[in-house]
Amino acid sequence: MGRVIALLLAVSFACAPAVAASRAEKERSVLIANLRAHITELASDAYDGREPGTEGETLTLRYLGRQWFDIGLESGTNDPGHAWFTPVSLIGREPDRSAALFSRKGRRVAVPGSAVLVLTSGKRSLLENAPILFVGKGDAIPPRAELAGRIALMLDGGRDGSERQNAMLGGGASAVLTVLDSSRTIDTVVSQRRRLAYGIAGEELGGDLETFISAAALDRALTGTGQSVAGFQKAAQRDDFTPIPVDLNATFEATTRETRINTHNMIGRLLGKRPDAGAVLIMAHWDHFGRCAPQATDHQICNGAIDNASGLAAMTEIARRLARAPQLDRDVYFVATTGEELGLLGAEAFAENPPVPLKQIVAAFNIDSVALAPAGQPFAVIGAGMTPLDVQIAAVARQQKRKIAPGNAANAFVKRQDGWALMQHDVPAVMISSSWSDLGRVERFMNGDYHRPTDRVKPDLELGGAADDVDFHVALARWFGDLKKVPAAGK
Numbered sequence: 001m002g003r004v005i006a007l008l009l010a011v012s013f014a015c016a017p018a019v020a021a022s023r024a025e026k027e028r029s030v031l032i033a034n035l036r037a038h039i040t041e042l043a044s045d046a047y048d049g050r051e052p053g054t055e056g057e058t059l060t061l062r063y064l065g066r067q068w069f070d071i072g073l074e075s076g077t078n079d080p081g082h083a084w085f086t087p088v089s090l091i092g093r094e095p096d097r098s099a100a101l102f103s104r105k106g107r108r109v110a111v112p113g114s115a116v117l118v119l120t121s122g123k124r125s126l127l128e129n130a131p132i133l134f135v136g137k138g139d140a141i142p143p144r145a146e147l148a149g150r151i152a153l154m155l156d157g158g159r160d161g162s163e164r165q166n167a168m169l170g171g172g173a174s175a176v177l178t179v180l181d182s183s184r185t186i187d188t189v190v191s192q193r194r195r196l197a198y199g200i201a202g203e204e205l206g207g208d209l210e211t212f213i214s215a216a217a218l219d220r221a222l223t224g225t226g227q228s229v230a231g232f233q234k235a236a237q238r239d240d241f242t243p244i245p246v247d248l249n250a251t252f253e254a255t256t257r258e259t260r261i262n263t264h265n266m267i268g269r270l271l272g273k274r275p276d277a278g279a280v281l282i283m284a285h286w287d288h289f290g291r292c293a294p295q296a297t298d299h300q301i302c303n304g305a306i307d308n309a310s311g312l313a314a315m316t317e318i319a320r321r322l323a324r325a326p327q328l329d330r331d332v333y334f335v336a337t338t339g340e341e342l343g344l345l346g347a348e349a350f351a352e353n354p355p356v357p358l359k360q361i362v363a364a365f366n367i368d369s370v371a372l373a374p375a376g377q378p379f380a381v382i383g384a385g386m387t388p389l390d391v392q393i394a395a396v397a398r399q400q401k402r403k404i405a406p407g408n409a410a411n412a413f414v415k416r417q418d419g420w421a422l423m424q425h426d427v428p429a430v431m432i433s434s435s436w437s438d439l440g441r442v443e444r445f446m447n448g449d450y451h452r453p454t455d456r457v458k459p460d461l462e463l464g465g466a467a468d469d470v471d472f473h474v475a476l477a478r479w480f481g482d483l484k485k486v487p488a489a490g491k
């Protein structure tokens with residue numbers, strides 16, 4: 001007997017690592033199968049590209065709701081009137097009326113309407129009979145006393161002028177009038193701006209006026225003044241350039257057409273032992289573009305398999321693993337945001353109306369477009385060096401024997417993900433993924449399937465990196481959810 005027992009013990013000891021390894025392998029293959037099943041479902045044509053306010057939204061949130069409920073999450077809205085789903089009302093605006101009148105010394109100066117474009121981000125903006133100040137290329141902002149109440153006339157400069165425009169408006173200008181050079185015509189600007197701009201309903205809108213005029217039309221309006229576009233261009237070249245009052249006044253009016261979208265953020269919660277000790281947040285946007293290809297093509301749906309069915313799949317599998325593990329001290333909130341593609345609007349709405357005071361969120365992790373990298377790649381931290389989380393993230397990486405990619409090149413994407421909206425409200429938010437550690441790979445995605453109907457589930461869908469991301473986020477949530485690892489602030 002004794003000998004047999006010893007032999008059995010020896011055998012079982014020898015087997016232990018092999019058993020552990022095969023269990024880990026099995027878990028990994030279950031994880032990958034689950035990720036693939038979620039992505040295949042959410043990116044199927046039935047969801048019609050998961051556009052906010054459509055049947056695609058209903059199907060998406062119903063699918064996620066069922067998954068999260070079965071996993072054992074509870075509603076995290078902390079609003080008995082709206083279990084699981086927080087309404088978010090969005091307003092889309094597209095340019096409608098554009099009108100401009102020019103005058104000199106009270107007399108009308110004729111400028112053809114087709115040579116001027118007036119745009120506003122608000123519902124209607126009107127500026128009457130304001131003087132114009134030529135500010136050159138718009139690189140230096142004139143003193144407020146000089147700029148206030150005036151229209152800043154600016155050269156186009158061949159690069160994106162929105163930053164210079166905003167600087168002028170911030171500096172006190174009532175409107176910005178850009179003289180288009182040979183690189184753009186009024187028609188190009190019109191087609192660039194035809195797209196709807198979205199915002200959260202009920203928010204104070206800027207009544208800013210952004211206006212454009214062709215060089216020929218401005219020259220015509222300046223006839224007889226001794227001023228000209230060529231003269232302005234020459235003056236703007238000078239090192240000692242100072243703003244020049246233009247011998248013209250203008251009246252601008254712009255209106256927009258509104259469309260309203262009623263959509264939702266979905267919020268689940270895994271209850272901790274000490275909900276007073278703060279919360280960990282995991283988020284991924286559920287929305288995409290709906291039908292985005294020109295009508296003539298046979299596949300018009302932007303299915304958004306990578307962007308961001310993959311993030312929803314990862315978030316759901318993180319929730320499953322955390323729900324199975326011993327209870328954490330802190331609550332973990334899971335947020336599927338709407339309106340990310342329209343400008344991080346669901347995340348912004350969440351931050352403006354959070355289910356838990358934002359100060360109590362010890363760490364937020366956003367997950368977007370994860371199914372790009374193979375297994376075993378280092379993780380990039382988007383938002384590295386911008387939050388107090390770096391040291392703890394490095395500690396989790398050591399614990400997990402995983403590498404964090406050095407440097408912060410991936411921060412180039414920081415403003416293009418939902419975490420950015422939270423960072424604007426001082427929530428420590430990062431996006432960690434192996435997808436983003438090789439920028440060449442990211443670039444190939446951006447130049448390829450990104451925001452196109454080809455972002456569909458393909459036979460070679462790579463899920464190794466996504467599975468790594470899930471494992472790492474489980475470790476991160478367990479670390480940040482543990483009061484011993486991350487004590488409550490002020491204690």
Ligand SMILES: [Zn+2]
Nearest residue numbers: 307308341451
């Ligand atoms: Zn996107």
